Amino acid sequence: ILQIAEHIKSEIDKFKPYVPLATSLRREGMYERHWDQISEKVGFDVRPNEGFTFTTVIEMGLLKHLEVCQEVGEKATKEYAIEISLKKMYAEWDGMEFRVPKYKETNTYYVTGFDDVSNVLDEHIQTTQAMQFSVFKKPFEEKIEEWAHKLLLVSDILEEWIKCQGQWMYLQPIFESPDIIKQLPLEGKKFRGVDTKWRETMSATKASPGVLKVCTQELLDTLREANTTLDEVQKNLENYLQTKRDAFARFYFLSNDELLEILSQTKDPTAVQEHLRKVFENMSKLEFHSDKTIHAMFSAEGEKVNFVEELDPKGKNVEYWMGEVESSMIAGVRNVMLKSIQDYGTRNRSEWVVSHPGQCVLNGSQVRWTMEVEEAIKAGKIPEFMDSLNAQLNDMVDLVRQKLSKMQQITLNALIVIDVHAKDVVEKLLVNKVDDISSFEWISQLRYYWEQDDLYVKCIQTNFPYGYEYLGNTLRLVITPLTDKCYMTLMGALKLNLGGAPAGPAGTGKTES
Numbered sequence: 001i002l003q004i005a006e007h008i009k010s011e012i013d014k015f016k017p018y019v020p021l022a023t024s025l026r027r028e029g030m031y032e033r034h035w036d037q038i039s040e041k042v043g044f045d046v047r048p049n050e051g052f053t054f055t056t057v058i059e060m061g062l063l064k065h066l067e068v069c070q071e072v073g074e075k076a077t078k079e080y081a082i083e084i085s086l087k088k089m090y091a092e093w094d095g096m097e098f099r100v101p102k103y104k105e106t107n108t109y110y111v112t113g114f115d116d117v118s119n120v121l122d123e124h125i126q127t128t129q130a131m132q133f134s135v136f137k138k139p140f141e142e143k144i145e146e147w148a149h150k151l152l153l154v155s156d157i158l159e160e161w162i163k164c165q166g167q168w169m170y171l172q173p174i175f176e177s178p179d180i181i182k183q184l185p186l187e188g189k190k191f192r193g194v195d196t197k198w199r200e201t202m203s204a205t206k207a208s209p210g211v212l213k214v215c216t217q218e219l220l221d222t223l224r225e226a227n228t229t230l231d232e233v234q235k236n237l238e239n240y241l242q243t244k245r246d247a248f249a250r251f252y253f254l255s256n257d258e259l260l261e262i263l264s265q266t267k268d269p270t271a272v273q274e275h276l277r278k279v280f281e282n283m284s285k286l287e288f289h290s291d292k293t294i295h296a297m298f299s300a301e302g303e304k305v306n307f308v309e310e311l312d313p314k315g316k317n318v319e320y321w322m323g324e325v326e327s328s329m330i331a332g333v334r335n336v337m338l339k340s341i342q343d344y345g346t347r348n349r350s351e352w353v354v355s356h357p358g359q360c361v362l363n364g365s366q367v368r369w370t371m372e373v374e375e376a377i378k379a380g381k382i383p384e385f386m387d388s389l390n391a392q393l394n395d396m397v398d399l400v401r402q403k404l405s406k407m408q409q410i411t412l413n414a415l416i417v418i419d420v421h422a423k424d425v426v427e428k429l430l431v432n433k434v435d436d437i438s439s440f441e442w443i444s445q446l447r448y449y450w451e452q453d454d455l456y457v458k459c460i461q462t463n464f465p466y467g468y469e470y471l472g473n474t475l476r477l478v479i480t481p482l483t484d485k486c487y488m489t490l491m492g493a494l495k496l497n498l499g500g501a502p503a504g505p506a507g508t509g510k511t512e513s
Contacts (some may be wrong), residue, residue: 029080299472
């Protein structure tokens with residue numbers, strides 16, 4: 001056995017030097033051109049044919065040219081890897097198709113699954129670029145360049161297609177509206193041209209969805225032209241919306257989509273209802289007559305305030321009659337505010353607070369309180385006035401315990417918060433022995449006056465007309481010394497035409513201040 005083993009080992013050792021030669025010539029991808037290269041370098045013809053064995057190779061003396069064989073074999077392997085990679089990419093794209101489902105009720109289609117195509121495309125572009133830089137690319141150089149061009153074309157088309165599809169899907173429902181077409185006839189004509197091309201392209205894609213078949217230079221030119229046109233339409237649409245916002249500035253609170261939704265239904269004034277809360281502080285609904293005239297507004301809580309005059313939106317652009325709604329809101333709030341102030345002294349306060357809208361109760365009470373405080377300061381009767389405030393507060397506490405409607409409860413709760421603060425302010429005046437209405441302790445408070453037939457809000461040197469924005473009937477947070485400082489600071493900022501940005505933890509009264 002030992003002799004047999006030693007003999008086999010001897011034979012293996014004898015054959016071992018030939019192994020690198022055998023592996024070099026047996027490499028995958030050894031084509032005719034590689035045998036030509038070996039023949040050229042060794043100086044005699046080496047070509048595999050019938051009866052060509054490894055013994056033939058040894059007899060030819062190719063072991064002396066081992067380095068040449070290894071070099072050519074290595075090169076053949078690298079070239080073969082490129083060839084296989086190209087074939088694999090070809091095969092993958094041959095089976096790749098766009099998914100083209102129907103788009104809503106438009107009788108046309110759209111493409112889904114762009115991401116899947118893009119992921120494969122990005123991977124293959126990187127692979128192809130690596131091939132372009134390979135030193136072994138020569139046999140396939142033309143194919144690689146042609147393939148790289150094709151992939152970049154597909155990449156450009158996908159980019160333009162995604163953009164075109166997004167813009168078409170956005171603009172298509174807009175230009176379906178007769179109202180929009182009527183107001184933007186030129187843009188409507190341009191969009192119809194693009195829409196026709198889009199439908200033709202999608203019908204062709206549906207019939208033949210193969211990605212490489214669809215993606216041609218002609219399609220790229222069509223999509224680029226469509227995108228240029230859609231960009232113009234989009235820009236002109238933006239300019240159109242800007243003119244609407246210039247006419248009625250509160251439209252800046254609405255997004256383009258929301259504004260377009262309103263403009264596409266100009267024949268139906270009630271279409272504006274769902275957007276009112278974004279345009280006005282607390283106008284939730286308008287009350288329309290059967291003839292579409294508007295005569296009242298409702299807050300989110302359901303409180304109703306009548307307009308002084310009925311408003312007829314018929315035959316007017318929405319931006320203009322919405323401006324009239326704003327004017328009617330101001331006139332309506334001013335009207336009920338004046339009535340509440342005039343009515344204050346004519347009946348018991350407990351009756352008065354449940355007879356007017358919440359905003360009017362709070363502001364009317366503040367107007368009356370401001371007047372009575374100044375009268376008490378001038379007459380030196382702050383202690384007596386303090387007693388009357390305590391009595392008023394007790395009356396409100398008794399009233400809130402009675403059976404009231406939900407709206408009346410909200411109004412009373414808010415009024416009690418205001419009354420408590422009013423009592424605290426008068427108590428502070430009493431402690432500081434204030435005897436002059438120009439004293440800082442008094443003028444630093446937020447004071448309400450009805451003068452020059454209008455409501456004014458004053459604080460220190462700031463004298464600001466009341467805006468009459470309808471605020472509805474909402475609860476109030478507790479007013480603290482910090483809130484008073486915010487009032488002073490923000491009123492001072494208003495006088496200087498500056499803004500303010502209260503900062504602090506949640507629930508401390510920043511928004512309310």
